Amino acid sequence: MASNYLEFQFKIHPPVPASEILIAELGSLGFESFVENEDGVTAYILKEEFNENMLTEVRILDSDEFKISYSSSEIQQVNWNEEWEKNFQPIVVDDICSVRAPFHPKPETEFDIVIEPKMSFGTGHHATTHMMIQFILKNEWKGKSVLDMGCGTGVLAILSSQKGANPVEAIDIDNWCYLNSLENIERNNVPEISVKEGGAELLGEKKYDVIIANINRNILLNDMQKYVSVLQPDGDLYLSGFYKEDIPIIQEACEKLGLKFQENLEKDKWVAVKFSL
Numbered sequence: 001m002a003s004n005y006l007e008f009q010f011k012i013h014p015p016v017p018a019s020e021i022l023i024a025e026l027g028s029l030g031f032e033s034f035v036e037n038e039d040g041v042t043a044y045i046l047k048e049e050f051n052e053n054m055l056t057e058v059r060i061l062d063s064d065e066f067k068i069s070y071s072s073s074e075i076q077q078v079n080w081n082e083e084w085e086k087n088f089q090p091i092v093v094d095d096i097c098s099v100r101a102p103f104h105p106k107p108e109t110e111f112d113i114v115i116e117p118k119m120s121f122g123t124g125h126h127a128t129t130h131m132m133i134q135f136i137l138k139n140e141w142k143g144k145s146v147l148d149m150g151c152g153t154g155v156l157a158i159l160s161s162q163k164g165a166n167p168v169e170a171i172d173i174d175n176w177c178y179l180n181s182l183e184n185i186e187r188n189n190v191p192e193i194s195v196k197e198g199g200a201e202l203l204g205e206k207k208y209d210v211i212i213a214n215i216n217r218n219i220l221l222n223d224m225q226k227y228v229s230v231l232q233p234d235g236d237l238y239l240s241g242f243y244k245e246d247i248p249i250i251q252e253a254c255e256k257l258g259l260k261f262q263e264n265l266e267k268d269k270w271v272a273v274k275f276s277l
């Protein structure tokens with residue numbers, strides 16, 4: 001791919017495992033291809049698509065815990081696949097589920113998900129994806145209707161389908177993630193998964209046995225009511241994308257909507273929580 005791109009180095013001070021939230025925000029602003037490094041994230045955006053207001057949006061992520069700074073430079077050519085091949089290692093969750101790129105050898109695990117992430121979130125490397133995979137692995141999924149909100153690469157929707165969920169639907173607000181999920185679903189030869197581009201406004205009358213949403217605290221708080229309105233009685237809602245200290249606010253919002261806390265997983269300060277109606 002040869003285009004005029006801006007390359008941004010975003011540094012997180014002090015370095016904390018917050019880069020995936022930064023990546024999710026950058027992705028929704030129109031940045032492409034993200035490479036995580038020790039200090040933060042390198043991200044790219046087409047020069048004509050960049051505007052200064054985007055950096056104001058990024059600064060809103062600053063908190064008591066960390067601050068984000070950046071520098072930028074203009075570049076002519078990016079080979080995104082080479083970037084990923086340098087940076088993307090396969091992962092194995094609980095010895096039974098691998099998430100890997102097409103160029104990695106086939107593993108022996110029971111579940112094998114092949115993802116070409118390009119610039120979408122969801123390689124399984126991040127704690128939140130890892131924990132959502134653990135939840136899917138350890139709970140009954142067979143025959144259940146599953147909605148994956150904020151599907152990224154489609155990794156959780158693909159695993160849901162491999163675990164026997166049917167039908168599976170996936171939604172992401174980002175055009176790149178929508179397209180990338182379609183590609184990855186085809187690559188994994190799973191039964192048809194419906195993918196839509198948008199947010200909670202796409203949810204209508206149809207109800208689901210299970211909803212999984214790994215997004216971020218504020219979007220979850222904002223959209224949770226809509227999610228619950230399309231959850232079957234006795235349905236389960238699995239949420240991630242927030243820190244342990246956010247559990248009380250998430251739990252309070254869920255309980256107001258009639259959900260009961262079931263269980264939470266914790267990894268690198270991040271949590272994933274299961275609620276049931």
Ligand SMILES: C[S@@+](CC[C@H](N)C(=O)[O-])C[C@H]1O[C@@H](n2cnc3c(N)ncnc32)[C@H](O)[C@@H]1O
Nearest residue numbers: 121122129150151152172173174177199214215
């Ligand atoms: C943290 S990533 C999770 C990706 C994948 N599900 C995983 O677990 O690895 C969050 C995803 O949510 C999407 N997203 C952000 N806001 C959203 C919204 N309001 N509705 C739906 N998707 C959204 C982002 O584009 C991003 O792909």
